[in-house]
Amino acid sequence: MPADRPVRVAGVAGSLRRASFNRGLLRAAVESAPEGMTIEPLEIRDLPHYDADLDVDGGPEVVREFKARIIAADGLLIATPEYNYSMSGVLKNALDWASRAPERAMQNKPVAIMGATPGRWGTVRSQMALRQMLVFPGCRVLPTPLLQIAGAREHFDADGNLTDAAAREQVVSLLEAFATWIRQVELPRS
DSSP, X not given: OOTTSOEEEEEEESOOOTTOXXXXXXXXXXXXXXXXXXXXXXXXXXXXXXXTTTOSTTXXXXXXXXXXXXXXXXXXXXXXXXXXTBOOHHHHXXXXXXXXXXXXXXXXXXXXXXXXXXXXXTTHHHHHHHHHHTTTTTOEEOOSOOEEEXXXXXXXXXXXXXXXXXXXXXXXXXXXXXXXXXXXXXXXXX
């Protein structure tokens, strides 16, 4: 990818709650994207539960649109909560749909992961589970920097907006590294 071409990123928050910390983290990324990068949030609320009986000709229209938007993006940014030491079921469901044939929207896709949780471990476990899950579809996951916000209630307001300046700087650092990563790992789609 030429260094002067804008980078288009699709963003997914792994929580459905309107004021979730991870929706807020994704909003902060959209607002803080470095020059030359745009981030388009993708909604996962309306994706049906993965069902092989529905997975015909690319799945239902909402699934085909979701996959097409990931394919059109240069990279995928995932904001993951941590539920029961792992990623949320709705996030796993969305990624299961995106990884399926015939499109295989995530194959060779550069991915960056971030997350926020009220707990003390800052989504460490959910990010590890997510990294493991992303091996099969052949995603190119950004190794560092890690962005794992612990004690999220101290960093977000009641509407889920990121209010902590230091955390926002971490978001910017992650996005700058991700832009470089996307340019470095761009591979032909198969």
